[in-house]
Amino acid sequence: xxxxxxxxxxxxxxxxxxxxxxxxxxxxxxxxxxxxxxxxxxxxxxxxxxxxxxxxxxxxxxxxxxxxxxxxxxxxxxxxxxxxxxxxxxxxxxxxxxxxxxxxxxxxxxxxxxxxxxxxxxxxxxxxxxxx
Amino acid sequence: xxxxxxxxxxxxxxxxxxxxxxxxxxxxxxxxxxxxxxxxxxxxxxxxxxxxxxxxxxxxxxxxxxxxxxxxxxxxxxxxxxxxxxxxxxxx
Numbered sequence: 001x002x003x004x005x006x007x008x009x010x011x012x013x014x015x016x017x018x019x020x021x022x023x024x025x026x027x028x029x030x031x032x033x034x035x036x037x038x039x040x041x042x043x044x045x046x047x048x049x050x051x052x053x054x055x056x057x058x059x060x061x062x063x064x065x066x067x068x069x070x071x072x073x074x075x076x077x078x079x080x081x082x083x084x085x086x087x088x089x090x091x092x093x094x095x096x097x098x099x100x101x102x103x104x105x106x107x108x109x110x111x112x113x114x115x116x117x118x119x120x121x122x123x124x125x126x127x128x129x130x131x132x
Numbered sequence: 133x134x135x136x137x138x139x140x141x142x143x144x145x146x147x148x149x150x151x152x153x154x155x156x157x158x159x160x161x162x163x164x165x166x167x168x169x170x171x172x173x174x175x176x177x178x179x180x181x182x183x184x185x186x187x188x189x190x191x192x193x194x195x196x197x198x199x200x201x202x203x204x205x206x207x208x209x210x211x212x213x214x215x216x217x218x219x220x221x222x223x224x
Contacts, residue, residue, distance in 0.1 A: 066166060088144055089150075
């Protein structure tokens, strides 16, 4: 790698003053500060920029599978969540919500990584507004 | 990162994903797939080309428990491996 300044490189940095712990954690990963850095792909390929543009916002992600099975229930692979981390290979949502067939919502206990190649579409979605 | 000439974006994404799983070797992983066995919780042992070797600790099917599964990485729909973040809870 050359040391010359690369115009393509975009690193997402956030003002941490008013963030809660979760956001601080993920922003540290994505900007590569501190020991917890797993910052192998800090420089995002220009082709993946559209995913980096939605970092920090809430989106709805549909993946390419017809249906997924989890906890013995089959559901459509539509996930709602906030994008916290983007690499060239996958994006990370945290927290992640799915709607189960019995109309209940399920929040995953961990963040989830979505391989970009398996994403069919994504759209902005506000988690709080739609909550009743 | 400067893109190598004539490398399609799909290949770059694939490579980055394979590398991410290579970094997950030795860690616990949770994944969902559209194909059998649908859900796996286990430890990543190694990554060979486009296959990942996972020692299953719990799964949809009891047959696979404590077995080494070779899983095609491109069939993974959703995954999460434990780093310094939250730990995977086994629901059983």
